[in-house]
Amino acid sequence: MTASTAAELTTVELTTVELFKDAMKFSAGHFTIFSEDRRERMHGHNFAVQISITGEPDDNGMMGDYGQFKRIAIALCDSLDEWFLLPGRSPHLTLREDGEYVVAEFAGRAIPFLRSDVQVLPVRNITVEELARYLCDRLIDEGKVLAVAPIHRLTVKVSSGPGQQAVAGWRRPV
Numbered sequence: 001m002t003a004s005t006a007a008e009l010t011t012v013e014l015t016t017v018e019l020f021k022d023a024m025k026f027s028a029g030h031f032t033i034f035s036e037d038r039r040e041r042m043h044g045h046n047f048a049v050q051i052s053i054t055g056e057p058d059d060n061g062m063m064g065d066y067g068q069f070k071r072i073a074i075a076l077c078d079s080l081d082e083w084f085l086l087p088g089r090s091p092h093l094t095l096r097e098d099g100e101y102v103v104a105e106f107a108g109r110a111i112p113f114l115r116s117d118v119q120v121l122p123v124r125n126i127t128v129e130e131l132a133r134y135l136c137d138r139l140i141d142e143g144k145v146l147a148v149a150p151i152h153r154l155t156v157k158v159s160s161g162p163g164q165q166a167v168a169g170w171r172r173p174v
């Protein structure tokens with residue numbers, strides 16, 4: 001890049017707010033599916049969520065009130081708290097309704113769940129990768145985050161325990 005083109009470029013000073021409050025968590029049951037015939041037994045985790053919001057602070061030096069971002073993120077975590085989570089888009093698991101039950105079919109075996117105990121998420125597996133993507137998509141699609149501030153980027157981290165997490169991101173289309 002020549003000096004003149006570098007000078008012509010307008011620099012945008014971006015700042016990131018990071019939120020990782022203790023309340024940004026949810027306890028949920030799941031099992032990870034590894035292949036068409038191998039999965040874990042049912043178990044649970046205390047999933048922890050962190051979000052990072054990147055944008056240009058306004059003339060008042062703020063990207064909206066981060067209290068609004070916290071409330072949005074905590075409400076999203078609460079919506080998944082104390083549920084058994086099932087993937088609705090798994091290539092290896094099928095789900096069918098049967099009265100008050102949701103019956104999962106995996107490797108030729110039926111696994112019945114009470115409908116009132118489960119949430120079926122639009123994901124391929126209940127993994128930290130898919131949960132991070134799901135939460136990031138919900139934060140953007142529900143429009144509440146973008147209503148707080150015209151942010152440039154959002155990242156969501158989901159941890160299933162200390163030392164293991166996945167990160168999903170969104171950036172404003174140019």
Ligand SMILES: Nc1nc2c(c(=O)[nH]1)N=C([C@H](O)[C@H](O)COP(=O)(O)OP(=O)(O)OP(=O)(O)O)CN2
Pocket residue numbers: 032040043126127128129160161162
């Ligand atoms: N790529 C991924 N691999 C695995 C995931 C995942 O989300 N993405 N998840 C799991 C299971 O959740 C599994 O239960 C995790 O077990 P583990 O690593 O043992 O989790 P712990 O919290 O018990 O951690 P320790 O290292 O045992 O303390 C598996 N793979």
